[in-house]
Every structure is written in C-alpha cells, then in structure tokens.
Amino acid sequence: MNLRRDVFQAIADPTRRAILLLVASQALTAGAIAANFDTARPTVSKHLQILTECELLEQKQNGREIYYQTNAQNMRAIADFIEPFRQMWDDRFNKLEAVMQQYKNTKA
C-alpha cells in the first residue's frame, strides 16, 4: 500500500527545503547532497529518508549509484497548496448557487 505522508511537515525544516532546491535542478547521490551541508552525514541521510517517505524525493538506480530526484507531481502539490482550500469553497458555493436557483424557481 502506498501511504501518503504530510509533505508540509517535510518542508517545515530549512535543511530539507535546501535539499529539495538542490535536487530540483539535477538528480544527485546522497554523498553529493551531503557535501553541500555542514551537518553530519547521518543527519542528511535522515532528511533524505523523510523526504523520500513523504514522496517528495524519489530514488533512481543508475549503475551502482542511487540518485535522488524530486517527485514533480508532489512538488506541484506543495506549490499549489491553496488549491484544496479553494476547491472546498468552490464546491460549497456551487451548492449555494444550486440551492438558491431551486429556491427561486419554487417561489416563481
């Protein structure tokens, strides 16, 4: 089963946001990513694990190396995080319109 994680908690951490920005331009190995940070390698590994669990990063095998790349679809979901809220109000207002048009017809 494919469990969805809370992507917003994933991006709450500045190091994880920096990792996403780094990987967004090119797929990188864990070692290459860690080289960009002062933090200890296991800490970077932990961040990569969380970002992978949250499906913001994907692992791609290339020869003997594992590369990390961003999951474009889920990255878009973050960029457009307001869309579900908008959709909720749109559904509600569509219903309001339908209810009132029916109301108008019964009164006519």
Place this chain on the structure above:
Amino acid sequence: MSMERKTKIIAEDGKQDILITREFDLPVELLFRAHADPEILKQWMSNPYSTAKVLKFEAKKHGSYQLESADAQGNVVFRSNGVIHEFNPNDKIVRTFEMEGAAFGVQLEVYEFEQLSADTSKLTMHVIYESVAQRDQLLKLPFAQGINLAHNCLQEILNPSK
C-alpha cells in the same frame, strides 16, 4: 453548469488574511438570503461527508451563532461559533468565527455582497486570522485531511516509540 473556476482565493505570502471572491448567477437578494436563513445555510454548508446543523442563529447586530458539523455516521466532528458585528441585508455581514476546541484561534470575517446585474451578484469574503501561522495552518487543512487522514509517519520517524 459551467466548470470554470469561479471561486478565487488571494492569500499573499507572509500575511495573516485571505480574500475569497465569487460571482454567482443569482440576484444579490438570494445570495444574501443564503447567508441569512439558517434552513438554507445548513443545506449548502453540508456535503456528502459532513452534515451541517444550525444550533443557534441570531442574524442581527450583537447576535451570535453556533454551528455543528457531523460525519456520515452522525458523529459530531466539530462545532463552530461566533458573534455578529454587522448585519446589513444585501450589503454586508461582519462576524467572528471560531472552531471550538481547536487551536486555530478566532477569525474575523467581512462579507460584502454586491449586485452585478439583476440576475448576477458577487461575494467578497475578507478573512483575518490571529497570525500568519494560524492562517497557513487553516489553509492547509483540507489538503491535510484529504491525503493524510490516518497517517503521520513523520512523527514516528522523528520520535520513534521507545
């Protein structure tokens, strides 16, 4: 029915308010009535997953209201309430809104009703939250409910149970 995106949301980064606008194929009187009549209000506030109930509704200045939302099984999911500061038919409602027992604070809501033509109207909702953080948390709520109903693995990863 048109499938175009009629409801627009403006939520600027780092601000503690949002603007919701929507145009309706309804005369302004009917748009306002939908917000003033509890029997009608509960109809459009309900959806297949949640049923709205109006517990109290005093549509007047200094009045107050309380709503309840129940799931498909009839369990109460949350109650909300607020006070009404301004209630001008076909023109404006100013009220507060608070989800009871939730950590989202109290929001101030300004509804402006505008006649566009004899059969069309526009609603502008200006919602002001207590803080930027509370606004962002509330905006994410429908998203979080949608994809993350049962699982919050991060908590487990970050704080493994001992």
